[in-house]
Every structure is written in structure tokens, then in C-alpha cells.
Amino acid sequence: MRFVIIFLISLQCLAQQGVEVTYAYKTNYQKAPSNKSFYGKLALKAKQVLPTLDFVLKANAGESSYQYNQSMINDASNPELFKMILGFAKADAIYYGNQPNNIFITQKNAFGKLYKIESAFSDLSWHITNMTQEILGFKCKKAVLRYNEGDGTNQNQKREIVAWFTPKLNLPFGPIGFRGLPGLILRLEYKWNFGFVLESTKIKRVNDQNIQKPTKGESIKIEDYRKLSR
């Protein structure tokens, strides 16, 4: 009983102090990419490159940031090409969340310009199920979210997100901007033709976790950003 109480107190401390979660990428392609098209070749290259990278979520009680671990890249031979490859892990952006202020910012170079795309932290409508699995020793619950990357007319732009979160770590954050669940997301399945899985490999406790809010780029509301592509 004493052990259980100490364990629960230490989990509570973990949530208060802050964490750094490292995620590993694994491809989960539902279709074989065609070697003939440029985008197909990119998908094949992504399959090779992305599993060699780490993706890091930093979070404290109220804020989070997520991006790929830039220190792992010595010299990207072609930054534009590298950015497109990162797109296959949705890691061509920096994601910042602030739950107390209900703000979420995606800093991204899109349509030839650097943007800070602003949305509400509480924007996502998850469906939480009763399914569970254990990840890194934590019991995780399954939640599902569906959306379309485009205007809804292209069926191939449909995405299904499956998040496995642990209520034991009471931080409503996760990778690539998926958030708002009653616990930290330890595994994320991003399902589409060229989907992937991000699974946590390491959770580090960090004292005074300092989260940087993106400052560069033109601010744009998510609704206006969506109109840019139509």
C-alpha cells in the first residue's frame, strides 16, 4: 500500500515538473508507393530516413512543444527535400500548446511563407473508447479522431488518428499537435495510405521545463489558413 502511495505521488510530481518524451517513427503504409511519381519516391525515401530520427515532446503542467530532434541532423543535403520528407511524419512544423490560455500554434512554412497557424487548444473532438494497452509500463486508453486534410472532396485526404494516452500522467499533450485528452499520449497511429506510428521510447523527468512559444512567422487563424489552399 505504501509503495502504491509513493508511486502515485511520484507520478503527480512528474506531471507538475515537466517531461520530455522521445517518440520513434515507424511506417505503417497501407499502399505501396509508386516508384514512378515524385511523391511516390518521396514516400519511399521517408520510409528510409524517418525511422532514423527522434521526435521530442516537451511539456510542463500548462504548455507543450513538439518537433523532430534537430541535433540528429548534421547536414541535410537539400533542406527543401528534407522538409518534404519530414512531412510524411507531419514533422515539417513546430507545434506549441498552451492549455490554460486555450491556444495552439503550428509554426510552419507553407505556400511559400512562414506561418503561425493559431487554433483553440480545445479544438479536437476525440472519441474515447474502453480499449487499453500497456506502453512503457503505463496503462493507456484508446481515443479516435477523424478528419480530412483537404476540403473533404478527396477521399485519399481522409485521416484517422488513434491515440493511446495514459491518465496516470495528467498532461493533455501529445505528438504532432494531437492534444486535449485526459492524459499524455504515449502512442499515436496516423492512418492513411502512407501512415505511421509514433511510439514513446523514453520519458524523462525535467525540472523547470521551459517551453518556447514560436515567435517568427505571420499569424493566421486556422480557418483562414484552410482557405489558402482552396
Added chain:
Amino acid sequence: MKKVCSIIALSAMTLSLSSFNSSSADDSQERDCMSEAWEAGSNAEEMGASPSEVYSVTNFVYTACDSGIDYMLLMIKF
């Protein structure tokens, strides 16, 4: 996709205006680049890429082609 290509077409037009001494051989090169970029972008869109990814692909292919760079080779070397 239409919007992506119109933005790139506009950039291409600006380039043409700024270098109006270009020969007819250059013009045909430019037309090829436009169609290559259009094809790459359309493929990406059909395969389910997001609108910003479609833009990046179209723009990358056009710029590389216009600079005489073999972008497929770049990918192999990456």
C-alpha cells in the same frame, strides 16, 4: 491544385518578364517545367497529400526543373 499552379504560373510569368531576352528554346524548357510540376503536384494530390504538401511538391519540381537540376537524382543522392 488550381490555386497552387496559378501561384507558380505567376512566378514563372514574373521570371519571363524579367528576362524577356530569353530564346524560344528557353520558353519550351519553361513549358516542360510547368507540365512536370503540374504532373508531380496532381500525383501528390491524388495520392492524398495535404494541400501544403501538394504546393511544396509542385514548387520544388518547378524550381529544380527550371534550374536544370535532376530532382529524381537529388532524391537518390539524399
